[in-house]
Amino acid sequence: MANQLISEMGLPKSIANVFAARNIRTAKDALSLTEFDLMELVDMGLTEVTSVLVHISERVSPPHQTARSLLQQRIQNEQLAGHLPTGLKGLDEALFGGIPFGVITELVGPAGIGKTQFCLKLSLLASLPTRHGGLDAQVIYIDVESKFSSKRLIEIGAQSFPEIFHMSGMAQEMAGRILVLRPASLAEFTESLQQIKILLLERRVKLLVIDSMAALTSGELEHGASKINPLGWHISFLKSVAELSRIPIVVTNQVKSQSSDEAWRYNFQVGTRRQDLEDTSKYDSHLIAALGIHWAHAVTIRLILETISGERFIKVAKSPMSPALAFPFSITSSGISLLNDDGIEVVGQEISTIHCHGHSEIIHSDTLQFHRQ
Amino acid sequence: MEVGRLPISAALKGKLVSAGYTSLSLLSSLSPSHLARGAQTAWDMLHEEELLTRITTSSVDIDNILGGGISCRDVTEIGGVPGIGKTQLGIQLAVNVQLPIHCGGLGGKAIYIDTEGSFMVERVLQIAEACSNDMSATNTVSQDVHAGKVGMQPRDFLENILYFRVCSYTEQIALINYLDKFISEHRDVKIVIIDSITFHFRQDFDMALRTRLLGGMALKLMKLAKKFCLAVVLLNQVTTKYAEGSFQLTLALGDSWSHACTNRIILYWNGNERYAYIDKSPSLRSASAPYAVTAKGIRNSVSNCKRIKLM
Numbered sequence: 001m002a003n004q005l006i007s008e009m010g011l012p013k014s015i016a017n018v019f020a021a022r023n024i025r026t027a028k029d030a031l032s033l034t035e036f037d038l039m040e041l042v043d044m045g046l047t048e049v050t051s052v053l054v055h056i057s058e059r060v061s062p063p064h065q066t067a068r069s070l071l072q073q074r075i076q077n078e079q080l081a082g083h084l085p086t087g088l089k090g091l092d093e094a095l096f097g098g099i100p101f102g103v104i105t106e107l108v109g110p111a112g113i114g115k116t117q118f119c120l121k122l123s124l125l126a127s128l129p130t131r132h133g134g135l136d137a138q139v140i141y142i143d144v145e146s147k148f149s150s151k152r153l154i155e156i157g158a159q160s161f162p163e164i165f166h167m168s169g170m171a172q173e174m175a176g177r178i179l180v181l182r183p184a185s186l187a188e189f190t191e192s193l194q195q196i197k198i199l200l201l202e203r204r205v206k207l208l209v210i211d212s213m214a215a216l217t218s219g220e221l222e223h224g225a226s227k228i229n230p231l232g233w234h235i236s237f238l239k240s241v242a243e244l245s246r247i248p249i250v251v252t253n254q255v256k257s258q259s260s261d262e263a264w265r266y267n268f269q270v271g272t273r274r275q276d277l278e279d280t281s282k283y284d285s286h287l288i289a290a291l292g293i294h295w296a297h298a299v300t301i302r303l304i305l306e307t308i309s310g311e312r313f314i315k316v317a318k319s320p321m322s323p324a325l326a327f328p329f330s331i332t333s334s335g336i337s338l339l340n341d342d343g344i345e346v347v348g349q350e351i352s353t354i355h356c357h358g359h360s361e362i363i364h365s366d367t368l369q370f371h372r373q
Numbered sequence: 374m375e376v377g378r379l380p381i382s383a384a385l386k387g388k389l390v391s392a393g394y395t396s397l398s399l400l401s402s403l404s405p406s407h408l409a410r411g412a413q414t415a416w417d418m419l420h421e422e423e424l425l426t427r428i429t430t431s432s433v434d435i436d437n438i439l440g441g442g443i444s445c446r447d448v449t450e451i452g453g454v455p456g457i458g459k460t461q462l463g464i465q466l467a468v469n470v471q472l473p474i475h476c477g478g479l480g481g482k483a484i485y486i487d488t489e490g491s492f493m494v495e496r497v498l499q500i501a502e503a504c505s506n507d508m509s510a511t512n513t514v515s516q517d518v519h520a521g522k523v524g525m526q527p528r529d530f531l532e533n534i535l536y537f538r539v540c541s542y543t544e545q546i547a548l549i550n551y552l553d554k555f556i557s558e559h560r561d562v563k564i565v566i567i568d569s570i571t572f573h574f575r576q577d578f579d580m581a582l583r584t585r586l587l588g589g590m591a592l593k594l595m596k597l598a599k600k601f602c603l604a605v606v607l608l609n610q611v612t613t614k615y616a617e618g619s620f621q622l623t624l625a626l627g628d629s630w631s632h633a634c635t636n637r638i639i640l641y642w643n644g645n646e647r648y649a650y651i652d653k654s655p656s657l658r659s660a661s662a663p664y665a666v667t668a669k670g671i672r673n674s675v676s677n678c679k680r681i682k683l684m
Contacts, residue, residue, distance in 0.1 A: 002543035028543040031550075032582065034589050057550035062538055067485070068531035071494045096495055103490055232576030240540050243490050263613040263620035266639060268650060268659075294575060296455040297610045300491060318456040320493040323668065348645025352456065 002028040002060065009059050015052060018042050027060040084126060084207065084248050085133055086118075087160070088329070090341035091314065094322045095301070099248045104238060104298065108253040108289040109305030110356040113312060114331050115252040116147045117156075118305075119209045121335035122250055124157050126207035127177040132164060137206030139178045140196055142189070144215040148180050159334035179205075186216050186230065193237060200245040207248055208241075214254035214290040231291065235298045251299070255354050258286035287354040310358035314338075317351050324351040428470050428564060428604055429477030430462065431504075431671045434662035435649050442477060444636075445563070445604045448594050450570075452609035452624035453640030458647060458666045459608045460491045462640070463566045465671040466606060467534050468497070468504050470564040471525065476508065481563025481603070482533040484552070488545060488572045492536065501530035503669030535562070542573035546586065549593050556601050563603045565594070570607040571625045584629050591633035607634065646676055 004027045007016045022041050024030050030053065033041065038049045074082045083097030092098045099105050099122065107115045123141055128134025141148060157174060158165040165171050183189040199205050210216075217230050229235075242249045289296060289304075296302070302318035314336075315326035325343030329336050427442030436442045443449055443466060453459050467485050472478025485492060509524045539545045545567075556562050570590075574583055598605045612625045624631065624639065631637070637653035643663075650661040663674035 002541045027547065028541075031543050031546045032586065034585050037585075053550060054554070057547040058554065060544060060547035061551040062540070062544055062548065064484075064535045064537045066532050067492075067494055067497050067534040067536050068528055070536055071498060071531060074494060100493070103493075229576060236573070236576065239490055243538070243540075263622045266622045266641060266650075267616065268639075268652065269641070269643075293455070293611060293613070297569075297572075298489070299455075300493075302456070320460055320491060321496040321499070349642055350645070 002026065002031075004060055006030060006056065009056060011052065011055060015044075015048075018044070027056055030056050031060070078246065082246070084122065084135060086122065087125060087133070088314075088327070088336065088338045088341075090325070090327045090338050090343050091316075093341070094316050094325050094327075094343060095319065096321050099250060100301065101248050102243045102246045103300035104242060104249045104251055105301040105303065106251050106253055106289075106299040107303050107305060108255060109354065110255050110287065110307070113305040113307065113356075114329070114336055115305060116211055117152075117331055118336055119211050119250060119252060120149070120153050121156055121160075123178050123207065123209055124153060124160070124174065124335075127174045128161065128164070132161060135206040137177070138199075138204050139207045139209065140199065140205050141178055141180045142192075142208070142210045143180050143182050144189075144210070144212055146182060147211060150175060153178070155333060156335045159332075183216070189216055190234065193234070193241075197237075197241050200241055200247060203245070205247070207250070210249070210251045212252040212254055213295075214252075217291070229292065229294050231295065235295060239298060253295075254290045255287040255356075256290045258288045287356060289354065304352075304354055306355040307358050308355045313344075315346060315351070426474055426479055427477075428466055428479060429472070430664075431465050431469060431477075432662070432664040432673045434673055435664050435671075436477075438649070438651060438657065438660040438662045439638075440657055443564075443604050443606060445479070445602050446599050447636055448591065448598055448605040448607065448634045449636040449638065450607045450609055450624070450634040451638045451640065452611060454611050454622070454642070457640040457642065458664075458671065459640060460568055461496075461666050462671055463568045463606065463608055464492070464497050464500055466564060466604075467566055468501050468530050468670070470604070471530055471533050472504070472508070476511075479563040480561075482535060482559065482561045484535045484537065484556075484562050484565045486537045486539055486545075486548060486565070486567045488539045488567065489569055490538070491568055492538075494531075497531060497534065498527055499668065500670040501527040504530065507669075535559070539573070542586070545573055546590065549590050552597055553593075553600075556597065556603070560601070562601070564606065565597065565603060566606045566608070568608045569610055571610045574626060575610070580627075584627065587626060587630050588633060591630070595635070646674055 006019050006025060006027065006029075009016075009027075019025070019030065019042060024033075024038075024041070030038070035046065035049050035053065038044075038053070039046060042049070044052075078101060081097055082101045083092075083095065083099060084101070085092050085098035086095075107118055109115055119141070123139045125133065126135045126137055126139050128136070130136045153175060154165070154171050157171060165174075181192055183192055196205075196208065200208065213231070238249055238251075289302075296318075299318065300320065301316070304315045304317045306313055306315065312329050312331075313326045314329050316322050316324055324346040326346050327341070327343050328339040330339060427436075427440070427444050429436050429442045430439070451459055451462060463485070467483035469478050470481050470483050473480050505525055505527050537548060539548055552565065556565075574587065594605045594607070597603070610625045611622050613620045614623045615621075616623075622641075624637070631653075634653070635655060636651075636657075639650045639652045641648055641650060643661075646663045647665065648661045648663050651657050651659050663676065665672050665674045
């Protein structure tokens, strides 16, 4: 829309020519200038410039629809009313059906907590035929840290859906639908995104997993506050691609320690940090999600995976539709399973806090149990 | 001499030119009061303000610190950290504007401009259902029933929200330019919500260009609000700045933008509660009030220790 050519907008030829002569060829060029700049550049009067801008604006403006027709479209056209069920009953209920299409869902938590396990399960679910609750589609899995394990994927499949996976050739077919990419750098990732967009719009790929987003930038960012966010373009691109193709995009994120650089209050809030924040630091290191506040604004759903006193929890920390609920979970041979479908309500600042108390103990016991490559 | 060659700021030149004063000779014959053409007397304005109705936020505490609710003919900016409830408030206002005047609305339609894809239509349905239920619960014998009107159904609320999805800053500017014509053809629109105003302006922008574009947008939105007597609500994100020896949270888009909007409300966490704070208003005093985000939408906080803080 922004790159529409001025010459094709039905403006009088003389005006289009004058604009072209000043290198104003697309709608973006014209609308990036104020009326005054434009007047000076093309040497036209105010009324003329304003009417040209109004004409261009009308052409470039997106169309509208009522919220009612938006809802009807979703219900009629989309599989499973626009959600990918995770198979975790409590979580699916909290998310009104599952991981929503068209938006970015983020999984954030400390290392080893189960983010990749969750992603493997989701990839499998998306590849399953529709009669088994899947999307019957291909999946693109961007594996930045080489954590993808086909062996584990098949194990999850065989344990969760034995009736499918014991049929000959099915394991191969399901696994064959998951395309694993391993970009070596942010630049490579950026390049591959353009090709991914084409695949997504062709409608054969119905899930994109990026594991992990934080690892893509870990080599690139310098310490300290940098004004230019290296992922700025990628965030916009992913969001628009998710919407255009109406698929779910699942992204994993790492955690980092909260430094004294992190802001926590506005200038009108007086007082020092709450006393209990200091107390809990004896037990938890202060963790926050990596990738910054711009990223935090950009994701639509944020699921925090954390450990509290040695138990794992998956918490709906940001969601336009759900209250903040935390579900205890464990990692099993069939992927992830919830220990309780009712969920514990979380209030206040606890919603966005990431705990890792008792984390190292459970990681140690898990590696003894599961064969992870 | 052309206004363009005068040694004044580009923003000021823009304002003079858009008012029609393109050369010095046109300016020289004016008196200051004439230049402020279109001015009203303060007395007339007071009368107008008294007739102004406001749109309820569904939280009585927030409505109280706002003098009744979100006001029309004004641009109100609402900002806060992710997850605090900005989109929730935006959707609540899009539903509430449709309520009849005696219920806190304006009986009008809403334009919802979504720049981030945060508009989850299932949530809108949820909030509309709650609103519809609340209305039928309170309107037992009321003028609506006497007039033979049926209570508003959730699908009616959804029918009256006009949704635009904007994917780039070019589309955002184009749409804001186009709104004048669009609203002339849809006169029952009483609120324009932009969620968020920030998203497309945060990455890789030349700062001077961004300041000019944002300034232009703010002026156009103010004109829209005044011309059509509607409310304009802009949702903004948060960033950090270094001030007074530490990093602080502040609304995004910079210092010059912070001057552009008439009213500014910041949603923030205070302990375990969500609060709304009036950061900037020409007529309301700085105050903060607690609120809650529930399955029904924005509501009053039910905490026992809540208090309205007057700063």
